[in-house]
Amino acid sequence: MKAVILLGSKQKVTVEFNLVGSEFDSAGEASSKIKRILQQIGIRSDIIRRIAISSYEAEMNVIIHAYRGIMRADIYSDRTEIILKDEGPGIADISLAMQEGYSTAPDFVREMGFGAGMGLPNMVRCTDKFDIQSEVGVGTTVTMVINH
Ligand SMILES: Nc1ncnc2c1ncn2[C@@H]1O[C@H](COP(=O)(O)OP(=O)(O)OP(=O)(O)O)[C@@H](O)[C@H]1O
Ligand SMILES: [Mg+2]
Numbered sequence: 001m002k003a004v005i006l007l008g009s010k011q012k013v014t015v016e017f018n019l020v021g022s023e024f025d026s027a028g029e030a031s032s033k034i035k036r037i038l039q040q041i042g043i044r045s046d047i048i049r050r051i052a053i054s055s056y057e058a059e060m061n062v063i064i065h066a067y068r069g070i071m072r073a074d075i076y077s078d079r080t081e082i083i084l085k086d087e088g089p090g091i092a093d094i095s096l097a098m099q100e101g102y103s104t105a106p107d108f109v110r111e112m113g114f115g116a117g118m119g120l121p122n123m124v125r126c127t128d129k130f131d132i133q134s135e136v137g138v139g140t141t142v143t144m145v146i147n148h
Contacts, residue, residue, distance in 0.1 A: 005041045007077045013037060016072040019062045021088065024112065027063045031055035034073045041075060043148055050126040051080050051146050057119035058142050062086045064109055066139065077148070084142045091134040
């Protein structure tokens with residue numbers, strides 16, 4: 001059976017997930033679930049692709065670089081808002097972290113195929129609004145909006 005959710009202009013669908021640092025077995029599940037819901041709502045596939053890429057990269061950053069976090073998606077008829085709040089080491093120099101190719105990922109993470117330093121630049125590329133706030137020793141908050 002294929003369920004279809006019809007979203008009115010003032011309605012929203014909210015989903016929230018807990019993310020655990022270094023849990024590579026279930027990594028990517030939260031962004032896959034968001035993607036499935038967007039498909040059920042009938043969002044255009046090129047828009048879903050941008051949401052899937054940006055939410056996956058943001059989810060993986062919590063798994064790889066932080067201790068734990070939450071990821072929430074608020075899906076409105078005209079946009080999707082995604083917020084990730086983590087407890088972790090934070091980022092000392094955000095403009096350096098945003099540069100293509102910059103990564104502090106350790107070798108064992110690179111061996112799994114991550115650590116190209118492309119996650120944050122890809123999030124910027126795939127979103128209409130991107131914001132990152134971080135406090136060293138406390139954590140990082142990423143907010144993204146993708147218009148439908
Ligand atoms: N949530 C976070 N907490 C702490 N540091 C982070 C976080 N997100 C990103 N960073 C820092 O910013 C750097 C760049 O992040 P980015 O996502 O662009 O690359 P990456 O995760 O290292 O590699 P890739 O995303 O290509 O697999 C990271 O290597 C890390 O140092
Ligand atoms: Mg990354």
